[in-house]
Amino acid sequence: MNRPDWAPYGVDLDRPNAARVYDFYLGGAHNFAADRAMAQQALAGWPELPLIMRANRAFLRRAVRFLVRAGVRQFLDLGSGIPTVGNVHEVAHAQDPACRVVYVDIDPVAVAHSRAILDGDARVTAVQADLREPATVLGLAAEQGGLDLAEPVAVLLVAVLHFVPDADAPAKLITAYREATAPGSAIAVCHATADGQGDKAAEHRALYARTPTPMTMRSRAEITGMLAGYELVDPGLVYMTLWRPDDDEVPDRPESFPGYAAVGLR
Template identity: 50%
Template sequence: MERPAWAPPGIDISVPSVSRIYDYYLGGSHNFEVDRQAARRAMEFLPGLPKIMQANRAFMRRAVRHAVAEGVTQFLDIGSGIPTFGNVHEIARAASPEARVVYVDHDPVAVAHSQAVLAGDELTGVVTADLRKPQEILTGPEVVRLIDFERPVALLLVAVLHFIEDSDDPYTAVAQLRDALAPGSLLILTHASYEGIPLSQEIAGGAVGVYRDIRNPLVMRDHQEISRFFDGFEWVEPGLVSMPDWRPDRADAPADGDTPEDPYAFSGFGGVGRKA
């Protein structure tokens, strides 16, 4: 198998990666054939997966703009993945040129790409770390350099918690991150769920099985289980809802006369909470 020039040395390009599969769904070019094969297998069960990812990105953009409008200009994006158009720093900077962003991921491809894209940008940083080890994130050099935890921070956990199994105690990890945040900080979160998918759970479960087969189990949680991640936060209206239903704006909503939003876009949930 030929190794592309952009692939960091030392990674196994014969093993699929969830961040590269996500990149493929979004139409990116930083993925390998093994990632595309896994993505296509999952789409045999859930053909709307790219639409779900697009809704996820659109939610993230609206939530980042909301954060800046609330005066929050520090962003900690955990599970940030491979940089694609409309990343957090681009959205935040458009509204606030002094916005500071730290991207965190444990995928070496995602980290290497982020470092290449952000080279020379003193207001952004990249950290190699795992959500399951919050203290490593909080003490990472780039986090210490760029994030002032005495001031409000927007913590992004976008499409990442559903890759953390219950046995790894994701609720405690989120609570430890929450406890490090100043009052007025925001939690921006999306999570996969069977709720909202326009297919039976049995059929949709085939896609979940593909992720299990590539040793990246996809944990589908229900509305109540996802709400628990917001313990210690107050809901920002309208709370935890389908992603297109969270503060839709003209930039993301279909124009009058267009076909309605794709039903797959309403799969899973997104929400924002504010730390009191």
């Protein structure tokens, strides 16, 4: 296929990628045929997936609004993917234009596109880094993104921790970010779960095993354990649609949106 202008050289166009599949589910245009084929295969067994992804995005928006109102003005969005409408900097700047946002992703396509659309906004930066290397990520966020680690930072881990395998000890990663941020900092997490999903979840994991980022769904108890050290704000760790929903966002069956979400304060 012809390589689009926004896709950097060296990227394999024939292998699906989680960030680009997510972009497709959200109605974006920054994905390739391999990504769309994988998404369509997933949709055949789980047609509600686009609604689930949009619910995840809605949680992100609500969490950012809450954190700005709570006094946080710096955001570190880990595994940010490809920016779409209603992303972190748009939501944060609607509350306070002085907010600073650093997007971090390991995918060069996501980072290249982020840099293109963010060009000229000194308050927002995109860096390519692996969230499993906290010291490197925080160094780049300070050097390139201007984050002041002596001031509160909200670490956003939304729809990304399920791509961190157990072997990489996600709980220890969260601890490392918590200990490196100032008092008053925060975390926002949304994590996929297989709780109550049966065969759908197993098939979905099998599809993502074909990508560079296989999926590890976790239980409510496992996710709760990762957040030790943070004080979770009400309503705690709940299904994503139940975390401080807007009036029109509560579905009849919250458990059909298989992701747990929470915001914690340091």
